Amino acid sequence: MDIILEAFSVFLSWQNLLVVGIGVAIGTVIGAIPGMTTPMGVALALPFTFTMSPVTGILLLLGVYKGGLYGGSITAILIKTPGTPAASCTVLDGYPLSQKGDARKALDIALYASCTADLISNLSLILFAGVLASFALRFGPPEFFTLIVFSLTIIAGVSGPSLAKGILSACFGLMLATIGLDLVYGTERFIFGDYRLMAGLNFIPVLIGLFALPEIIDRAARRARPGGLRSQNLGIGATLADYLKVLKSTIRGSIFGVILGAIPGIGGAPAAFLSYSEARRNSKNPEKFGKGEIEGVAAAEAGNNGVAGATMIPLLALGIPGDVITAVILGAFMIHGLRPGPILFEQNLPMIYALFMGILLSSAYLLLVGKVAIHFFSRVATVPNRILYPIVFVLCVYGAYAVNNNLFDVLVMLVMGLVGYGMLRLDMPVAPFLIAYVLGPLLEDNFRQSLLIADGDNTIFFRNAICITFWILTCLSLFVLIRSRIQAARTGKASVLTTGG
Amino acid sequence: MNSDRRRDLAAALVFLTIWLGMVLYLIPQGVAVPGSIKVAALSPDFWPRLVAYGAIAASVFLLVETLTMQQPHLDEEEAEDAAQYQLATLPATLRILVLVAALFAFYASLTTLGVVAASVVLIFAMMLFFGERKLWLVALLSVALPVLLYLFFRYVASVPIPLGIFEN
Known part of the structure; x- marks a missing residue:
């Protein structure tokens, strides 16, 4: 009880109450703008x-995250241009509804389904994170090593159509993380006499470079897209009866979102597509799906938003980010000298509870922001990229510089932008790169600590059931990923699992 | 052989070369190894080597994948959409080169011009380059944004933003 009271005292300040709302509003705008992604928004807010x-x-970043997940649906419904990859599923029924003159109904259902899924996801986070963290207290270096290997395998496998490209991307991230002084001996690694590399490359310029710059560089090679929002009749909103009609699909989609969100690497897009196809399979009128069925919009949005709280479970309980956004949030923890994981639950429980309170508040803000501002945000979303991208670039420059008050970080950001652009052209996913870069030092540290404990004996990585379970899970996921790649080669269509990251 | 397959084949070969170069040259040259190490796996170069071997295996796997498996393709609609907005190859490449050169020139000018003045010039040029034609809007945004960001970072976040020759 004392802890909860203490958490209230940490949480209840006008700054916290305000930033959650501001975060959700910023996220909704960013999510709604085609060409801006939620990770980009979270990176720029950092x-x-x-x-x-x-x-x-952290609450500001979480607000941006949640707003971004929802915001993608606005332009998906109104102009058939999904603001985020996950919202491409919302287009399937949202846009036909909009064409029929029922845009307002589709937007309302998307909002209600998003808020319901968000709430369910947040409650699962609160219920499961503590349990998982107390279990993880038993983890030593070998267990953490095997857990990170498992997480990276899935992230590398599901982030793009090719497992090999995912692994290569992760290897580049791991190698980049070795730049600096060696963790054990303090000797130099890849510094080549440049003192600016001694502390390694800062995470934020790497992140901003990888996620914001490639889109901007790519823009130089494209024609301006015409269009924008036409003045149209949005129709009437959704009723309580409409909401109750789609509630079953919403809850089912939320559960899919929670389960897929808690597994590192999967993300919102596969959850949205899985939830949608299940809703269609269980519907009395499956033929209406794709032609403007509100249940389709609800299922897609519930799957998409159901992941938001759940992706925080492995981050808070184990210190393992499951996607790029949670990797940025991990970066925010580290900037403040904190490391999520079981130890944080032991030593700083009031702070965790304060975060839970803010996360619950974000569901309410999502409803408020979505309800009040659909018109406004859908207009902001039509700001052309030719104006937006130069602004984003300058935000990147100030952001990269402000990390250490160092112009060298701006250079790091530019170089990483070129790397990211190269990866974009080669169709290589950047998520494994970044997550491997963040987890690299932790992975190496646990690897070497394990061998130090065992005096070089490799069998320590199989010392108990936890380690063996993670190895089995890693092999199993490799098997599933390779099999789905072979199937994709036969059918010529990418697996639904490989659309995340 | 389609263009995606040719691209992946070239990429696999380039990656293989890079990672072999890493093992044979960059790791021995770039990682300082202390004289006496009891456990080989604790040596500072062991982890980079392990990562590089993993990457070599993945490059070989990519090579095999490219040669033996069909590429999963984009939806027809997505492919059409992508093609519609792609400029012809040469102008597109030139425009990218111009942009990248401008971004690095911007970085080089930061120490003399300072972050604010360099940003004003860059936003102005970049908006025109990307095709915005409303000059009043371009001028307004390119001055207002860097100044507002300067004021935020300088006075709210207490981050000293370098102003170069405009320092005083």
């Missing part, structure tokens, strides 16, 4: 959190 308290800063 430098503005440096001077905030840890709880306030």
Whole structure:
């Protein structure tokens, strides 16, 4: 009880109450803008959190995350241009509804389904994160090593159509993370006499470079897209009866979202497509799906938003980010000298509870922001990229510089932007690169600590059931990924699992 | 052989070369190894080597994958959409080169011009380059945004933004 009271005292400040709402609003705008992605938005918001308290800063990023997941649906429904990859499933029924003059109904259902799924996902986070963290207290270096290997395998496998490209991307990230002084001996690695590399490359310029710059560089090679929002009749909104009609699909989709979200690497898009196909399979009128069925919109949005709270479960309980956004949030923890994981639950429980309170509040803000501002945000979303991208670039420059007050970080960001652009052209996923870069030092540290404990004996990585389980899971996921790749080669269509990251 | 397959084949060969170069040259040259190490796996170069061997295996796997398996393709609609907005190859490449050169020139000018003035010039040029024609809007945004960001970082976040020759 004392802990909850203490958590309230940490959480209840006007800054916290305000930033959650601001975060959701920013996220909704960013999610709605085609060409801006939620990870980009969270990365750009990160430098503005440096001077905030840890709880306030992290709540701002979480607000952007949740708003971004929902925002993608607005333009998906109104102009058939999904703001995020996950929202491409919402297009299937949302846009036909819009064409029939029922845009307002589709937007309302998308909002209600998103908020319901978000709430269910948040409650699962609160229920399961603590349990998982107390279990993870039994983890030593070998268990953490095998867990990270398992997580990276899935992230590399599901982030793009080719497992080999995913693994290569992760290897580049792991190698980049070795730049700096050696963890054990303090000797130099890949510094080549440049003192600026001694502390390694900072995570934020790497992140901004990889996620924001490639889109901007790619824009130079494209024609301007015509269009934008036409003035159209949005029709009437959804009723309680409409909401109750889609509630079953919403809850089912939320559960899919929670399960897939808790597994590192899967993300919102596969959850949305799985939820949609299940809703169609269980519907009395499956033929209406794809032609403007509100249940399709609800199922897609529930699957998409159901992942938001659940992706925080492995991050908070184990310190393992499951996707790029949670990797950025991990970066925000590290900036404030904190490391999520079982130890944080032991030592700083009031802070965790304060975060839970803010996360629950974000569901309410999502409803408010979505309800009040659908018209406004859908207009902001039509700001052309020719104006938007130069602005984004300058935000990137200020953000990268502000990390260490160092112009070298701007150069790192530019170089990583070129790397990211190369990866974009080669169809290589960047998520494994970044997550491997963040987890690299932790992975190597646990690897070497394990061998130090065992005096070089490799069998320590199989020392108990936990390690063996993670190895089995790694092999199993490799088997499933390779099999789905072979099937994809036969049918010529990418597996639904490989659309995330 | 379609263009995606040719691209992946070239990429696999380039990656293989890079990672072999890593094992044979960059790791021995770039990683300082202390004289006496009891357990080989604790040596500072063991982990980079392990990662590089993994990457070599993945490059070989990519090579095999490209040669033996069909590429999963984009939806027809997506492919059409992508093709519609792609400029012809040469102008597109030139425009990318111009943009990248401008971005690095921007970085080089940061120490003399400072972040704010360099950003004003860059936003102005970049918006025109990307095709915006409303000059008043371009001028307004390119001045207002860097100044507002400067004020935020300088006075709210207490981050000193370098102003170069405009420092005083």
